[in-house]
Amino acid sequence: MFSHFAQSRLVSRATKVMIICLAVLWNGQLLAETDKAETDEGLSKDCMDKAVNGAYSDMLQCDGEELDRQDARLNDAYKKLMSELSPDRKKALLKAQRVWIKFREANCDYWADPDATFEGRANTIGCLLRMTVGRVKELEGMLEAPQR
Helix, strand or coil: CCCHHHHHHHHHHHHHHHHHHHHHHHHHHHHHHHHHHHHHHHHHHHHHHHCHHHCHHHHHHHHHHHHHHHHHHHHHHHHHHHHCCCHHHHHHHHHHHHHHHHHHHHHHHHHCCCCCCHHHHHHHHHHHHHHHHHHHHHHHHHHHCCCC
C-alpha cells in the first residue's frame, strides 16, 4: 500500500499533468481562434493589392474600410444577442459592452503616435481591428451558448 506521503505526491503530480494538458489545449484553441480572427479581419487583401504602389493613404483607407466592416459585424452580433436575452441579462451585457468600448479606446490609444506617423495610425487601426474582431467572436460565441 502507498503511504499517505506517496499518495499525496501522486495526486500532486497528476494534478500538475492535468493543468499542463489543459494549458496546452487552451493555448491551441487560443491560437486557432487568433488565426481565424486574423483571417476574418481580412484587412481587405483585394483593397490592399489595389493600393497605388503601396501608398500609405490608400492602405489607411483600406484599413478604415475594414474597420467599418468589422464594426458593422460587431453591432449586428450585439443586437442579435440583445434580442434574445432576458431584461437582467440585457443590463449585464450593456454594462459589459460599455466597459469593453472604454477599454478598447484606452488600449488602442496607447498605439496612437503623437507625431501622427503612418506607422502610428496603422498600429492604432490594427489594434482596433484585432480587438473588434475578438469581441465579435466573443459575442457570436455567446449566441451559440445554450444558456443565455
